[in-house]
Amino acid sequence: MAVRNLKDGSKKPWLCECYPSGRNGKRIRKRFTTKAEANQFEHFTMQQVKDAPWLGEKVDNRRLLDMVDIWHRTHGFSLAQGKYTLNRLNFIAESLGNPLAAQFSAKMWTNYREQRIAGLVKNAKGKFVAVKTSTINHDQAVFNAMIEELIRTGEWRWDNPLGKVRSFKQHETEMAFLTDEQITAVLAAAKVHSNASLYPIIKVCLATGARFKEAEQLRGAQLSRNKITFSKTKGKKNRTIPISPALYDEIYQPTSGRLFKNCYNSMWRMIDDLIPDLPEGQATHVFRHTFASHFMMKGGNIVVLQRILGHTDIKHTMRYAHFAPDHLEDAITKNPISHLF
Structure with missing residues (x-):
């Protein structure tokens, strides 16, 4: 109106x-x-x-796109990835046919995900592409979160149709990390790259476990003597990580503004050329995985690692526990045949 x-x-x-x-x-x-x-x-x-x-009770003619709009105006705008999530929710609602919210059902959802897996739904670029079950699980997670938020605010007055729909079970993904030789090769290539920001950004990632975007967007105001404070993080909490005096001197600039230029695409192409056998989708986080893996292999504490990485749930950090030198060592001495030979 x-x-x-x-x-x-x-x-x-x-x-x-x-x-x-x-x-x-x-x-x-x-x-x-x-x-x-x-x-x-x-x-x-x-x-x-x-x-x-x-x-009688007024008929609610709002459709899923209306509910997505309400969610974004009342909550989604405040999220770090609010724009991305809004686009994804709009895509899902449109792919579902934008039914009345009151008529949205679990059956509609299971039909939608079946069609997406079969490649019968156009993607955001207008092409029919089959997707993986992990993509469907992500769709379900964001749409379910939207409905739950609307229920909390009283905008969604019906049961949540996704409440009893189980996600697809997933195999645990391989956590790729760089060996010492690969780290040396990557740093050598970055040092002579045409984008001078690539080398110090990668060093910051490997020294602190930062996400690439966190390091790329680093500002002078986030530096204090031998420390970096990462703000506007995925977990919404600041975290301060100590760094060596040598690294501090290398990245310090007398400015409160950005320290580096954008070089995400340059990094992605370089990693793809140097290490082509990385698992799909892990080039972005390979430096973070490398930090965490080497931290545990050198006897680091899992709780300390959680704080460094900024994980709100230690279950995410436990993916690196098996890299600890003594991880499940009792299996060698306490198995039923250890005393027989």
Whole structure:
């Protein structure tokens, strides 16, 4: 609904356009001489719907795209990846056919994911592409989170259809990391790269376990003597990591602004050339995985690693526990045949 000035030179330039029954319901349009009259009519029209108890409960004609819009205006805008999540939710709602929210069901969802896996749903670029079950699980997680948030705020007045839909079970993904030889090769290539920011960014990632984007966006204001404070992180919490005096001197600049230029694409191409057998999708995080893996192999404490990486749930950090030198060593001496030979 809206009141706007058409500026067409007429005696009644103010247009009131409203939808008492929702975006897809009946539209009411009326023109007025003044803005005040248009606003009064809008208020009167919308109030009539609210003040008619004999009509029973008002039919809710909001559709999934309407609910996505409400979610973004009331909550999603505040998320670090709010724009990305909004685009994904809009894509899902459109792929589902944008049904009435009141009619959205678990059956609709299972049909949707079956079609996506079979490649019968167009992707964001308009192409029919089959997706993996991990992609479907991510879709389900973000859509379920949206519905749960709308339930908390009272906008979603029905049961959550995804509440009892199980995600697909996934095999634990391989956590690739760089060997000492590979680290040396990567640093050597980065040092002579045309983008001078690539070398110090990779060193920061390997020295602190930072995500590549966190290091790439690093500002001078985040440096203190021999320490880096990562802010605006994925986990929404700042974390301060000590660094060596040599690294501090190398990256320090007398500015509070950005220290490095963007070089994500350069990094991705370089890693793809140097280490082509990395598992799919891990080039971005290979430096973070390398830090965590070597930290544990050198006897680091898993709880300390959790704090360094900024994981809110230690279950994510436990993926690196098996790199500890004494991990499950008792299996050697306490198995049922150890005393027989």
